[in-house]
Amino acid sequence: MNGLVRRSPAGLGVWDPFRELEEMRKRFASLWERPLEFLEAPSERLELAEWRPVADITEDDKEYLVKIELPGMKREEVKVSMESGVLTISGERKLEKEEKNKKYHRVERAYGSFSRSFVIPEDVVADKIDAQFKDGILQVHLPKGEHAKPKTIEVKG
Template identity: 40%
Template sequence: MAIVNPDPMLELKLMQEKMDRLFDPNRAGGYGEPLESGVWQPAVDIYEDDREVVVKMELPEVEQKDIDLHIEGNTLIIQGERKLEREEKKQNYHRIERCYGTFRRSFVLSASVDQEKVRATCNQGVLKVVLLKKNRGEARQIDIEAD
């Protein structure tokens, strides 16, 4: 095993970032989104086209049984837990930088989303939620009848 001399300035910067997240939960959410309950927030991509809205969330090492996905009112809620599994006899940790514990993310759905037509898959640590848009129907001419 190689011995690594720690960089004290890097260690100080990492500690400062952790303290910022701990004491200023609004900064931890990123992009003006407040940190909800939980220890960490998985990264999310949200995009849409004419037919659907897609939410992709990175959930490495989170088991499918530990993910709760539901809609309350007009809000999509994704919550769960990434567990740190230690076997003290086999592993001696020198550093733990990845976040573990519970997470909760919520996103307000637009009125165009059909809440009854939602699909979710989890593949290679990425949760993909597809929310189909309501069929607005095509424009049609309405005939006016004479009295």
């Protein structure tokens, strides 16, 4: 017997349980994609997304560099701290004042508080960490200590 056989109104056919599982998965997935229109009025469908600014972390011989995009924010709205080997960057981007005469059709920019934390390698010199903010980009320079630099050891005979 090649496969399971089931009877259908059109006659006999091969039953593929994996195909049916995939169809069921697609049906459930489509339920989550649909808006719950019966719960909210059409005019109240504006949602504010949770904001988590993106970060890039690079390394060279001298330092680690953390860059975080913070568009529309000011230097005073950002806090950088280091405690127990964890670098934390936090702040809040406030929602612009809503004007009474404006009708918003779409709000895609996220607002609110955020906090990003990164475990810092042991070779970072904590008291020499430097942070700069320019053009909506926060750059945190984490210098490496002298002991972190590679050292060539001569093998003697």
